[in-house]
Amino acid sequence: MDVLRPTLIRIGGRVYRKNLIQEQAYQHDEEEDFCAGPSDCTDEPCDAFVVEETEKGFQCRVEVPSPLYKYIIGKKGETKKRLETETRTSISIPKPGVEGEIVITGQHRSGVVSARTRIDVLLDSFRRKQPFTHFLSFPLNHPAIQEKFLQFKEEVLEKCSKDHGVSSSLFQNPAKLHLTLGTLVLLNEQEIQRACDLLQRCKEDFVDQIAGGKPLTVEVAGVEYMNDDPAMTDVLYAKVHMKDGSDRLQVIADQLVERFVASGLMLKEWDRVKLHATVMNTLFRKDPSAEERNNTVTGKSSFKERESFNGRNILKLFENFFFGEVQLDSVRLSQRFSSDASGYYATSGQLTFS
Numbered sequence: 069m070d071v072l073r074p075t076l077i078r079i080g081g082r083v084y085r086k087n088l089i090q091e092q093a094y095q096h097d098e099e100e101d102f103c104a105g106p107s108d109c110t111d112e113p114c115d116a117f118v119v120e121e122t123e124k125g126f127q128c129r130v131e132v133p134s135p136l137y138k139y140i141i142g143k144k145g146e147t148k149k150r151l152e153t154e155t156r157t158s159i160s161i162p163k164p165g166v167e168g169e170i171v172i173t174g175q176h177r178s179g180v181v182s183a184r185t186r187i188d189v190l191l192d193s194f195r196r197k198q199p200f201t202h203f204l205s206f207p208l209n210h211p212a213i214q215e216k217f218l219q220f221k222e223e224v225l226e227k228c229s230k231d232h233g234v235s236s237s238l239f240q241n242p243a244k245l246h247l248t249l250g251t252l253v254l255l256n257e258q259e260i261q262r263a264c265d266l267l268q269r270c271k272e273d274f275v276d277q278i279a280g281g282k283p284l285t286v287e288v289a290g291v292e293y294m295n296d297d298p299a300m301t302d303v304l305y306a307k308v309h310m311k312d313g314s315d316r317l318q319v320i321a322d323q324l325v326e327r328f329v330a331s332g333l334m335l336k337e338w339d340r341v342k343l344h345a346t347v348m349n350t351l352f353r354k355d356p357s358a359e360e361r362n363n364t365v366t367g368k369s370s371f372k373e374r375e376s377f378n379g380r381n382i383l384k385l386f387e388n389f390f391f392g393e394v395q396l397d398s399v400r401l402s403q404r405f406s407s408d409a410s411g412y413y414a415t416s417g418q419l420t421f422s
Contacts, residue, residue, distance in 0.1 A: 233377030243411025
């Protein structure tokens with residue numbers, strides 16, 4: 069790390085510096101050290117969280133999903149002990165598997181603020197390493213779209229099966245055709261509920277006005293590839309656009325992601341959402357149930373394990389393939405690795421347009 073250009077981490081609209089540390093023999097992959105002495109946050113405003121004054125000093129509570137407790141405790145409790153020693157605080161953590169609050173107490177306000185800040189940075193760092201659990205999606209599994217998709221699959225295999233890497237295992241499950249807006253790491257029921265509540269606030273704040281209280285009529289037509297070389301394709305997707313030529317679908321998608329990023333429930337990846345429906349993906353070759361990863365930090369796949377396919381002929385022959393028209397009437401909070409009665413992803417919550 070360049071000490072003159074340290075890594076910056078954004079949490080709750082504020083920026084923290086991740087300091088360079090000296091490696092120690094006992095370090096474990098479940099720990100990262102963020103150097104900050106007890107006085108480092110003395111002059112720093114702590115409006116991002118509440119520090120209460122008590123009879124014995126000061127106290128701060130932080131809600132943390134139970135799967136992340138181990139990162140605050142560290143190997144053999146070393147992270148917790150180090151935090152307590154360096155900030156002169158006491159940190160109380162619920163028992164493993166029990167949802168609750170981590171409570172930081174200390175005689176000095178600056179020490180409590182420092183401990184809370186360091187815990188936030190630790191949690192943010194390790195949350196980014198968790199595989200995503202949910203994603204916001206527009207379902208595209210309308211029967212007419214599924215029928216045209218199966219026709220597309222049949223014709224591709226008929227005309228392009230001799231092209232390198234092309235096989236039936238690459239195709240999306242028609243019951244799970246969708247547009248992905250963004251991925252989320254939701255580690256307990258409270259976080260899932262937060263995401264559901266935010267969806268409803270988005271509906272009231274801007275979605276109803278943009279959609280006009282009616283479903284959005286969308287056309288799915290044409291195919292495109294993700295990478296630079298069509299001869300080495302990993303993801304082929306169908307393009308989507310509003311039938312009326314407006315950008316309302318894009319505006320809704322962008323504003324939804326913006327809200328979820330601002331809330332801390334989603335990581336910002338791109339300036340705009342890339343609206344696309346995956347129809348072929350080399351991830352499906354080894355795992356038919358694999359979801360679209362979108363190359364997110366939390367959902368990285370090993371590209372070394374992928375076997376690309378030559379998509380040149382597919383792009384030439386099916387450049388304008390018409391998959392159909394669909395009425396989009398909801399945004400779903402979809403659960404990864406799941407299925408409902410229709411075969412689509414199980415829904416943890418949704419926002420409806422009408």
